[in-house]
Amino acid sequence: MSFSKLGLSQPIVSAVTELGYQHPTAIQEKAIPVILRGENLLATAQTGTGKTASFLLPLMEMLSQGETQRKKRVRALVLAPTRELAAQVEKNANEYGKLLSLKTLAMYGGTSSASQKQSLIEGVDILVATPGRLLDMMSQRAVHFDELECLVLDEADRMLDMGFIEDINKIIERLPVDRQNLLFSATLSDKVRFLAKTAVPNPVEISSEGNSKADIEQWLTTVDKDKKSALLAHLITENGWDQALIFIETKHGAAKLVEQLGKRSIEAESFHSGRSQAMREQLLEDFKSGKLQFLVATGVAARGIDIEELKRVINYDLPFPADDYIHRIGRTGRAGAKGEAVSFLSKDDFKNLCMIESRLGHLIERREIEGFAPRKPVPISILNYVPKNKREPKAGGEKNTKNSKPKQAAKPSRKPQSNKRAERKPSGEDRVNPWATLSPKNTK
Numbered sequence: 001m002s003f004s005k006l007g008l009s010q011p012i013v014s015a016v017t018e019l020g021y022q023h024p025t026a027i028q029e030k031a032i033p034v035i036l037r038g039e040n041l042l043a044t045a046q047t048g049t050g051k052t053a054s055f056l057l058p059l060m061e062m063l064s065q066g067e068t069q070r071k072k073r074v075r076a077l078v079l080a081p082t083r084e085l086a087a088q089v090e091k092n093a094n095e096y097g098k099l100l101s102l103k104t105l106a107m108y109g110g111t112s113s114a115s116q117k118q119s120l121i122e123g124v125d126i127l128v129a130t131p132g133r134l135l136d137m138m139s140q141r142a143v144h145f146d147e148l149e150c151l152v153l154d155e156a157d158r159m160l161d162m163g164f165i166e167d168i169n170k171i172i173e174r175l176p177v178d179r180q181n182l183l184f185s186a187t188l189s190d191k192v193r194f195l196a197k198t199a200v201p202n203p204v205e206i207s208s209e210g211n212s213k214a215d216i217e218q219w220l221t222t223v224d225k226d227k228k229s230a231l232l233a234h235l236i237t238e239n240g241w242d243q244a245l246i247f248i249e250t251k252h253g254a255a256k257l258v259e260q261l262g263k264r265s266i267e268a269e270s271f272h273s274g275r276s277q278a279m280r281e282q283l284l285e286d287f288k289s290g291k292l293q294f295l296v297a298t299g300v301a302a303r304g305i306d307i308e309e310l311k312r313v314i315n316y317d318l319p320f321p322a323d324d325y326i327h328r329i330g331r332t333g334r335a336g337a338k339g340e341a342v343s344f345l346s347k348d349d350f351k352n353l354c355m356i357e358s359r360l361g362h363l364i365e366r367r368e369i370e371g372f373a374p375r376k377p378v379p380i381s382i383l384n385y386v387p388k389n390k391r392e393p394k395a396g397g398e399k400n401t402k403n404s405k406p407k408q409a410a411k412p413s414r415k416p417q418s419n420k421r422a423e424r425k426p427s428g429e430d431r432v433n434p435w436a437t438l439s440p441k442n443t444k
Contacts, residue, residue, distance in 0.1 A: 001023060001024060001029060002023065002024075003016055003017075003021070003023075003024055003057070006024060006028070006029070006032045006033060006036075007032065007033060007036045007058075007061070008032070008057055008058070008061055009061060009064070011064075011099035011100055012057055012060060012061060012064075012096060012097070012099075012100070014099060015095065015096050015097065015098055015099055016053070016057070016096060019095060019096075021053070024050070025049055025050035025053075025054075025208070026049065026208045027043065027045040027049045027050055027051055027054045027206070027208035028050050028053060028054040028057070030043075030054075030206040030208065031043055031054040031055065031058070031206060032054060032057060032058045034204045034206070035054075035055060035058035035059065035062075035180070035182065036058045036061060036062065038062075038180055039180070039203070039204050040180060040181045040182070040200050040201060040202060040203040040204065041181075041182045041183065041200070041203055041204050041205075041206065042183050042188075042196050042200055042203035042204070042205045042206075043182070043183065043184045043185070043205075043206050043207070043208070044185060044186070044187070044188045044205075044206070044207040044208070045184060045185075045186065045207075045208045046186045046208075046326060046327075046330045047155075047186060047327060047330030047331065048330045048331070048332075048333060049208055051154075051184055052088070052089055052092050052154075053092065053096065054184075055078075055152050055154075055182050055184065056089070056092055056093050056096055056126075057096060059076050059126065059150060059152070060093070060096060060097045060100060060102060060126075062149070062150075063075055063076060063102055063125050063126070063149070064097075064100050064101075064102065067123070067125070068122075068123030068124070068125065068147055069123075069147060070123065070144075070147070071121050071122060071123055072120050072121060072123065072141075072142060072143055072144050073123045073124075073143075073144055073145075073146070073147040074120075074123070074124050074125075074126075074127045074143060074144075074145060074147065074148055075124075075125050075126070075147060075148065075149050075150075076125065076126045076127070076148070076149060076150040076151075076152070077127050077129070077134075077145070077148060077150070077151050077152065077175075078126065078127070078128040078129070078152040078154055079129060079130075079131055079134070079151070079152065079153050079154065079159065079168065079171070080128060080129070080130060080154045080155065080159075081130065081154075081155050081158040081159040081162055081164065082108075082130065082158075083108040083109065083110060083130060083277060083280075084280070084284070085154065085155060086106045086107070086108045086128045086129060086130055087106050087108070087281070089106065089128045089154065090104050090105070090106035090128050093126055093128070102125040102126065103122075103123070103124050103125050103126075104124070104125065104126040104127075104128065105119050105120065105124045105126070105127055105128070106128045106129070107127060107128070107129040107130070107133050107134060107137065108129065108130040108133050109130065109132060109133045110276070110277035111277060113133075113136070113137070116133075116137070116142075117137070117140075117142045120137070120142055120143050127143070131159065131164045131167035131168055131171060132164075132167060134171060135167055135170060135171065138171070138174060145174060145175050145176060146176060148175055148176055148179055149179060149180065150179060150180040150181070150182065151172070151175060151179055151180070151181050151182070151199070152182045152183075152184070153168070153181075153182070153183040153184065153185075153195070153199060153200075154184050155184065155185065155186065156183050156184065156185040156192050156195060156196075157185040157186055157187045157188075157189060157191075157192050157323065158186075158327070160189075160191045160192065160195065161321075161323075165191075165195070168195070168199070169198075172198070172199055181199055181200040181201070181203070182200070183195070183196055183199065183200045183203070186323065186326055186327055186330065187323045187326065188207075189323070215333035215337065215338055215339060216329055216332060216333035216338075216339045216340065216341050217338070217339070217340045217341070218329065218341045218343075218364050218365065219340075219341075219342060219343075219364060219365040219366070219367050220315075220342070220343035220344070220345050220353075220364050220365070220366055220367070221342070221343075221344060221345065221366065221367050221368065221369050221372070222345045222346070222366065222368070222373070222374050222377070222378045223344055223345070223346060223369070223372050223374055224346060224374045224375055224376070225346040225348065227372055227374075228316060228344050228346070229257055229260040229261065230372075231344065231369060231372045232246070232257075232261070232314065232316065232344075233260075233261060233264040233266055234369070234371075234372070235342070235369070236266055236294070237264075237266075241311075241312065242290075242293055242311075243287075243290070243293050243294070243310065243311050243312070244293075244294055244295075244311070244312050244313065244314050245287075245295050245297060245307070245310060245312075245313045245314070245331055245332075246268070246294060246295065246296045246297065246313075246314045246316050247297060247298075247299055247313065247314065247315050247316060247317065247319065247328050248296055248297070248298060248316045248317050249298065249299070249317040249319075250298065251270070251272040251273070251274045251298060253316075253317070254270035254271070254272050254296045254297065254298060255270050257270075257296050257316065258270045258296055261294065261296075266294065267292075267293065267294070268292075268293075268294035268295065268296050269283050269286075269287075269292055269294075269295060269296070270296050270297070271283055271284075271295050271296065271297040271298070272297065272298040273298070283295065287307065288307050288308075296316075299319055299324055299327075299328065307331070308337075309337055310331055310332045310339065311332065311339060311340060312332055312339060312340035312341065312342060313328055313329055313331050313332050313339070313340075313341050313342075314341075314342045314343075314344070315328060315341070315342070315343040315344065316344055317344070317349070318343060318344075318345060318349040318352040318353060318356065319352065319356075320352045320355065321355065322352075322355040322356045322358070322359035323359065325356045325359070325360075326359070326360075328341075329341035343364065345378055346374065346378070347374065347376045347377075347378050350378055350379070350381065353378075353381045354381040354382045354383075357381050357383055358381075358382070358383055362383075363380070363381065363383060
């Protein structure tokens with residue numbers, strides 16, 4: 001199917017063709033006609049499936065027939081979780097609409113609010129904003145939404161994970177009721193569905209999981225924590241890797257890894273929220289152009305990174321929650337291209353692996369790297385792992401402890417507790433930590 005058959009006009013078709021898009025992706029084929037009909041949409045689509053174009057193209061088609069009537073007005077609002085994603089959506093909109101007279105503006109923190117206010121004065125067709133900066137502008141009466149036609153919640157799951165639910169609700173309360181609503185999310189959790197009930201009434205639901213299993217080669221290797229940096233350097237050198245996006249959990253860890261790689265003559269840069277917006281943008285440009293080969297990024301900062309033909313991502317630390325793994329590997333294998341996702345697994349990441357493989361529904365291939373076998377072997381994960389607080393009690397296994405004597409419950413025992421005893425002992429730690437059954441309790 002061609003883009004023109006989806007109902008898009010020639011200026012848009014010409015622009016995307018020039019960008020090298022020959023045929024719409026699965027999510028684009030499903031989403032574009034629904035949006036052009038003016039219906040609300042709830043879409044599940046992983047990163048790299050052409051999600052951004054699936055809402056921008058039909059939006060631009062509809063908006064091309066009009067313009068803002070007054071100053072400081074907006075016709076379409078796209079809410080995004082991070083600066084990087086907002087900037088990427090703006091860039092895509094400018095590319096897709098270069099033959100149209102539409103104005104797109106990205107608005108996020110870390111940049112001058114004065115220039116953003118000035119851009120808003122003449123009115124904007126598509127405003128792409130992070131929730132925090134948008135609320136700030138709304139409080140200053142720098143933007144008004146009485147001409148709004150469409151709201152897009154992009155990567156809604158990530159916005160909720162980052163704690164934006166209150167900000168999103170405050171924004172929605174200020175929008176006109178008569179509008180089109182589009183929600184896109186890589187995962188459809190209970191939190192996302194709850195948001196959809198209030199923000200996207202009576203939606204058409206579509207799903208496109210992409211071809212992650214076919215297009216992304218996923219494998220992991222077990223290694224002791226103190227050997228991870230040596231293993232990474234070994235893989236880069238031995239395999240001749242010329243590019244990789246490396247995910248790590250903390251800013252301190254990112255800086256330390258960059259230093260360790262540098263000692264092994266491998267140049268890398270860290271990418272995290274502690275670096276200025278200007279520096280992050282420069283690092284992305286260098287990484288996209290190939291000037292910088294290895295980027296060590298924290299998960300939150302890397303959200304929104306969009307690099308065509310990225311060959312591989314490396315999970316230096318396994319993420320939690322499991323959905324973050326899906327977001328991370330979605331940086332590679334984009335739009336049908338082949339990619340590779342490599343994960344380092346140490347014993348203290350075992351609980352995260354159980355959650356990830358349960359979420360995927362299959363075990364990830366394990367490969368042993370000679371010379372890096374861990375001192376502490378990591379077992380095969382529990383594929384059908386169920387958190388302790390969601391397990392059904394075994395028949396006859398529950399005992400009434402209401403009448404237990406306090407002294408008996410608190411009495412210390414010098415002998416190792418049996419499994420039966422451990423089941424009866426109430427533990428606040430176990431209630432909040434579903435992984436308590438996977439590792440021995442600390443004892444004093």
